[in-house]
Amino acid sequence: MEPAAPIPHEDVKQPERPKLLQVLGPGLITGASDDDPSGIATYSQVGAQFGYRLSWVMLFSWPLMCAIQEISARIGRVTGRGIAGNLKHHYPRGLGYAIVLLVVVANIINLGADLGAMGAGLKLLIGGPALLYVAGFAVVTVLLEVFSRYSRYVSVLKWLTVSLFAYVAVALIVDIPWETVAANLFVPHITRSGAYLTAVVAILGTTISPYLFFWQAEEEVEEIRERPRAKPLSRAPDQAAAEFGRIRVDTYVGMGLSNLVALFIILTAAATLHANGVTDIQTSAQAAEALRPIAGRFAFFVFALGIIGTGMLALPVLAGSSAYALGETFGWHVGLARKPNRAKAFYGCIAVATLLGVLLNFSPIDPIKALFWSAVINGVVAAPVMVLMMLMSTNRAVMGDFRLPPILRAIGWLATAVMAAAAVGLFVTWQ
Template sequence: MDVNGLPRSNVFRVLWERLKEHPLSRVGPGLITGVADDDPSGIATYSQAGAQFGLNMLWTMALAFPLMAAIQSMCANIGRVTGKGLAANIKTAFPPVVLQGVVLLLLVANTLNIAADVAAMGEVAELVTGFNRHLMTAFFVFGTLLLQVFVPYHRYVFFLKWLTVSLLAYAAVLFTVHVPWGQVVLRTAWPHFTPDSTAAAVVVGVFGTTISPYLFFWQASEEVEDMQARKGMPLVRDARAAGTELRRIRWDTWSGMLYSDITAYFIILATAVTLHVAGVTDINTAAQAASALRPLAGDFAYMLFALGILGVGMIGVPVLAGSGAYALSEAMGWKEGLERKVSEARGFYGIIAISVLAGLGIQYSPISPMKALFWSAVINGVVAVPLMVVILILVSKKSVMGAFTASRPLIILGWIATAVMGAAAVAMFIPG
């Protein structure tokens, strides 16, 4: 059958070519990394912040943006300048025990985070479709696994970029509810809450889920993937493209982190003006937040919130599994990369498979997804600070970065981010 005078096959071909030429298809790893930061576990954390403290936790996202963007920019620069991922650079610049400890903790934390994410996706899918949550969890796990294993990187990443549009659902939710914008601006700049252990726990959770180790490894390795896909060379070996590439990384990373940060801000805001106002102050999962919205904001807001969880989950789970696989493969000297076939990188794909299947297995174990999320946050908090110190040392070394060491403003922001995360990590272990 013809459509507007063209055979149907030609219509799809034209549509495909137009999608490939869309500006969204040309952005780099920064956008996907940013969206993966707002995974279902992150949505649960941001929802709890809004439900418990209302508008008084919006300030956390204003502070987090420059800090998360600075650290992610450094990771992206490391990958593009050296042509190696973060773990490979740590391996050459630090004693083996540093890399071994970081990679081991990363793998454990990622697996627990995957378990929490796929559980949330299954629960939300059950709410939306009526199908059993365990069946839906298995569907998402095997779906993401098959895509990562059998679809080459340059095609797979194209679809991941379009999935980032799912975050717009959280902006749309705000059009369905009343928002006191004057109070929003005031409380963002001047929050009002008692700085006790309860507030500290929420702040720790927000910063811990926003600045996470798995994102560091993913973005550095994806810059390497992109470089190889374009037949480029590491900037330390061929500096001719340095100006263009470093500008692209700067724009891509800061805009990707801004998109992520604004979305988290909207999630806190949406739950603040609905759940908190209605007296619903205890949220444990992203699915619970979506369910609680339904009687307060209507079916449309509920559906937008739920679909957003599924969309970002389809990005977050592959990023979690992929980051661990990159880290271990680089540490072990295995061939790695989503552009490679399974036969060329068995160890790399094996780690991806083990991570997501272990995450699925936890659903049928005595470990609850919320306990998995808690321990994931603890491990991330422990490993983030020393890892950020390592990153700051790497981007300052001429032996690693050549002429492309990080600028002083970026270094200052990096150390501020490290101090904030250090304070958050210490606060996790203070009783009360």
């Protein structure tokens, strides 16, 4: 009788190298959500007003974004808590309340602006009542966040990032002088005018926003809850090398996609609107409408469709980051992986934040002014939040043996200094 074949032990089998799509998650979604309809409006205005001259800001800001978002993710993955949770445990309560309140207010205003842009974008495509579309988008987003399984919902968000390529497609069908682009991308042509400096501040405030920090840190916490055998690195240091590698790839790809798409939006506006004397674009819907007579119906259609796709990606991030911040601050059960009856306050916050965003569109508040104030709050809040994050990530009491390596620490502080300077510049150039 032949001996039975040995059964291979599962510990002996070498794990397969994860595929890129499996590695991409919180960083990809965070980066893609940065190109929301409000961001599209900012980039369109910059391209229309200044042509290609501010292209360099997208290249300059990429490593800064990568660093601060990687730090956010590390805080969540090491501690098993988000930014607000760590603020609560390690800093004065009043400081945490103030930061979270400002972030939530800015998020709600941003929600309102994005919903309004999505409603206007769909009206451009099919006609009909924009306000009805605003309410419809809000209802769909809340239902998906509350009642979808977390893993399935994350997959939906990943696929929604494809909508960003609409802006790459538009840029490829218009006539762009690539030599001029290269000259402005790699060699900054800085002027001291107030309008120019305000535009730089607007780009930085749009690309490096506090809600992105809160969201990516919390999504790392969600990953710990959802993945078998995953634990906070403070309790499972043997997982650190693999997890930090995953976070780095995820974040660099996500932020790279974010800035690449933003660059293409600037280039499209520069090649079409600026080149034809259209220099004042205040909303993403206006940008889409202005493209129609200049670049053709197809470019208009793709641009407008992209507004809706990116909005569907950004809305859950804005509402979710608000709910995470409030939930950790007040000790609620939080998490998109939880069933609705196990996290009523968390999901209620998502619904209320989205509802308030809808109501802003029915109010007499000027959406352009509301968006401006959102940018002001984000610009003011970003620097102190980044200072606190840098202090957390270099504090042994918070991070244990996983404090930041020197290079990441240096770039993180540089990003913080740039955002502090941008906040100061915002008030200096305020007219």
